[in-house]
Amino acid sequence: xxxxxxxxxxxxxxxxxxxxxxxxxxxxxxxxxxxxxxxxxxxxxxxxxxxxxxxxxxxxxxxxxxxxxxxxxxxxxxxxxxxxxxxxxxxxxxxxxxxxxxxxxxxxxxxxxxx
Amino acid sequence: xxxxxxxxxxxxxxxxxxxxxxxxxxxxxxxxxxxxxxxxxxxxxxxxxxxxxxxxxxxxxxxxxxxxxxxxxxxxxxxxxxxxxxxxxxxxxxxxxxxxxxxxxxxxxxxxxxx
Numbered sequence: 001x002x003x004x005x006x007x008x009x010x011x012x013x014x015x016x017x018x019x020x021x022x023x024x025x026x027x028x029x030x031x032x033x034x035x036x037x038x039x040x041x042x043x044x045x046x047x048x049x050x051x052x053x054x055x056x057x058x059x060x061x062x063x064x065x066x067x068x069x070x071x072x073x074x075x076x077x078x079x080x081x082x083x084x085x086x087x088x089x090x091x092x093x094x095x096x097x098x099x100x101x102x103x104x105x106x107x108x109x110x111x112x113x114x115x
Numbered sequence: 116x117x118x119x120x121x122x123x124x125x126x127x128x129x130x131x132x133x134x135x136x137x138x139x140x141x142x143x144x145x146x147x148x149x150x151x152x153x154x155x156x157x158x159x160x161x162x163x164x165x166x167x168x169x170x171x172x173x174x175x176x177x178x179x180x181x182x183x184x185x186x187x188x189x190x191x192x193x194x195x196x197x198x199x200x201x202x203x204x205x206x207x208x209x210x211x212x213x214x215x216x217x218x219x220x221x222x223x224x225x226x227x228x229x230x
Contacts, residue, residue, distance in 0.1 A: 034218060043119075043206050043221035044158065088158065101148050101210050101219045102171060105158040 003027050006089055006106025015115050019076040023089035023106045026070065030091040032100065033065050035074045038086045038108065047087075048074060079113045086110050117141045119222035121207050127228045131196050136225045138190045138207030147190045148208040148219065149182065151175070158206065164190065197229045 006023045013019055021035075032051055036044035048063040050056050050072075056063045062075040072091075076083055090103040120139040128134050140147055149161040163170040164182055172180075181193045190209075194201055204224040211217040 036221075041204075041224070041226070043121075043223040046218050046220065049218045090158075099163075099171065100217075101146055101208065102160050102163055103150075103158075103219060104160070107157055 004089065004091065004104050004106045007109055008107045010110040010112060012112045012114065013079055015079060015081060015113055017079050017113070019079050019083070019111060019113075021074040021076075021087050021089075021109050021111070023072050024070055025072070025091060025104075027091075027093070027104070028070075029093040030104070032092045033063070033072050034090045034103070035061075035063055036088040036090060036105075038088055044088055044090075081113050081115050084112045119207055119209055119220050121205075121222035121225050123225060124223070125226045125228070127230065128197055130199055130229055134194050134197055134227065136192045136194075136205050136207075136227070138192075138222055139188050140190055140207065140209035141211075141220060142188070144209035144211050144220075146170075146210045146212070147182075147184070149192045150206040150208060150221075151203045152206065152224075153203045161192075161205075194227075197227075199229050202227055202229045 004025045035048040037047050038044045048061055050063050050065050053065045053067045060077045064073040086108040088108045089106040092100055092103050122137045147164040150158050152158045160173050162172040162176045162182055179195045183191050204226050206224045207222045208219045210219050
């Protein structure tokens, strides 16, 4: 079983749609959960960050973590063409020191939002 | 907003040659990382660096790889004798502290092509 699984898509939606992106994981030690956005030939850009379980909202973006199910989600409301990118989930454990930044990434989901 | 800077953006080298990839982390950051992304694959952790020494490294980071912080601003990744399979995007990342309020910031990467 892969440590982090993410459906690579591609996912194509019309402008204004609600987008749901998901990842599952197997490592119970993961405590920090992140969503990054990556444009072609660019570095990952942090979108959302959550510690442990719960929801977090930032503008049109909502991140959810369900540790009991080992399942995380990112919702994008009122999606825009500029949201077209690859979305990466990433997570790390709480072992201290640099382990926090040792991220395990999902495969990435390619999202296209059509005008 | 401060950012992680990587040079060069694209490096082409012949198999067996040494390459040095350079990074300037965000100035007040203390924890440094290298990741790589082979085309079409996941972003993978290579190495973490703190207090002028390697904290953790992955199986990918073998004896052909080394990292260095030669001065107060630069952070380098050296591949001693490149192989075809080293062709990838290499991302540098940094963070202020290894705790939950300092997410990882990535540079835009160096695309390494080994011929």
